[in-house]
Amino acid sequence: MTTNEASRPSRRGPYAKSTERRQAILVAAHAVFAAHGYRGGSLQDVADHVGMSQTSLLHYFPTKSDLLLAVLDWRDSISGDGTTPPDPEETLIDAVIRQARFNEEIPGVIELYTVLCAESVTDGHPGREFFTERFDRLRRSYAQRFTQLAQEGRLRPGVQPEAAAASLIALWDGIQTQWLLSPKSVDMAGCLRGYLELVVLPE
C-alpha cells in the first residue's frame, strides 16, 4: 500500500532537485542536437553544457536515444505542436502565422525539428516513429480544419482538404530549411500566408 502501484518492498522517489536537473539536461541536449543533429551530437557534449559528468547524465537518461525522445516530447509539450490552438476563435491563417513567427524567435527550435526530422528517415534512427506519428497527427488535424472551411464554402473550389493539409505542412518544413540556409533571402511567414490566401477564400 505504498504510494506507487507496485507493492515493491522498498522504493523512494527522486530528490527535490532531480526535476530541475533533468530539465537542465533537456535544455542542453536540445541545443546540442539542434546544432549537430542526433548522430553528430555527443553525450559528452551535452554533459559539458550542463556542467556534469557524462556518467551522471546517463543516470537520468540511460541511453542516448532515450535522451533524444525526451527532448522531442519536452519540446512538443512546452511549445505546442500546432495541433491545438490556444484560441479556438483564431483563424487558421492567423494561428499558422503566429506559430511561424514564434518559432523564428526561439533559437534552435527550427534547427532541432528540421535536422532531426530529416535525419530520422535514416536506418535505425530512434526518432523515426516520433516524426511519422507527428506528421500523421498534423495531417489529420489540418485536414479537419480545411474540411471545416470547405463546409463553410471558404475553400477554393478544386482543393482537397487532405492534399491541402499535407501541402501546408510540407511548405512549412521546406521553407524552414531554406530559411536556415539563408535567412535573409526567405520570408517564412509571407510564404505561408501566400499559400493560405491562395487556398482559403476571404471572409
Next chain:
Amino acid sequence: MTTNEASRPSRRGPYAKSTERRQAILVAAHAVFAAHGYRGGSLQDVADHVGMSQTSLLHYFPTKSDLLLAVLDWRDSISGDGTTPPDPEETLIDAVIRQARFNEEIPGVIELYTVLCAESVTDGHPGREFFTERFDRLRRSYAQRFTQLAQEGRLRPGVQPEAAAASLIALWDGIQTQWLLSPKSVDMAGCLRGYLELVVLPE
C-alpha cells in the same frame, strides 16, 4: 609542353580503370550517405560496399568531405538539378511532375538530398555551401519561369514570382520528407500538381 598545364618535370595521368573505380566509389557512397547521412555513414562502410580497402578509397578521395562533395556534384551531373529542362517546349508543370516521378523511381536519390540537405545546416557541415548555392540557383531559375508566365498573364493575380519559386521548392522538399516517412499516405506528384494548378492559370 606536356599535356598538362604545369610544366612539372614528370607527371602521368590515372590508369584506365581509375574512372570506373571512382564511379564505383561514388555509387557506394551515394547509397551509404542516403541510408545513414554524412555523419552516420563511415568510410569503412563505403569501402566495404565497393569491395576495397578504406585506405584505397582515401587514395581517390583524400577526405570524407571530399567524397561527400563529389557525390553531390555527381548526382547533380547525371540527374539534372531541375534547373535545365531537356525540352524547352515542356510546360513547367509537366517538367516538375516528370522530375518528381523520376526521382521517386530511383532508390536513394530522395533520401540523399533530404537527409544531407537538412544535415547540412548543422555546425561545420561540408555540404552547407553546396545546398545554399543550390537553393539560390533553384529559386532564381523558378522565379524566372514564373515571371515569364506572369508576362503571359498566366500567373494568378496577386502571386509574386519570387515567392512562388521559394514555395514550390519548399513544397517539393517538404513533401519528399513526408513521403519518406510514410510513402503510402503521400502523393508527391499530386501535391505538386495541386499547387501549380493553383498558381498557374490554364492555357
Next chain:
DNA sequence: TCAAAATTCGAGTGAGTACTCGAATTTTAT
C-alpha cells in the same frame, strides 16, 4: 539519527572514427 535510496563520478571497455605511413604490386609511357 540512521539506514536505505538517490545521485555523482573516476576509471574504465570495447568498438568505431577519419586518416597516415610505408611498402608491395600493377600499370603505363617510353
Next chain:
DNA sequence: ATAAAATTCGAGTACTCACTCGAATTTTGA
C-alpha cells in the same frame, strides 16, 4: 624492357563514442 608513376593495402595512430562498474557522497523518510 624498364623505370617511374599509379594503385593497393596492412598496420597503426590518436581520438571519440556510448555505455558499464564500483564506490563515494548526498538526500530523504521514518
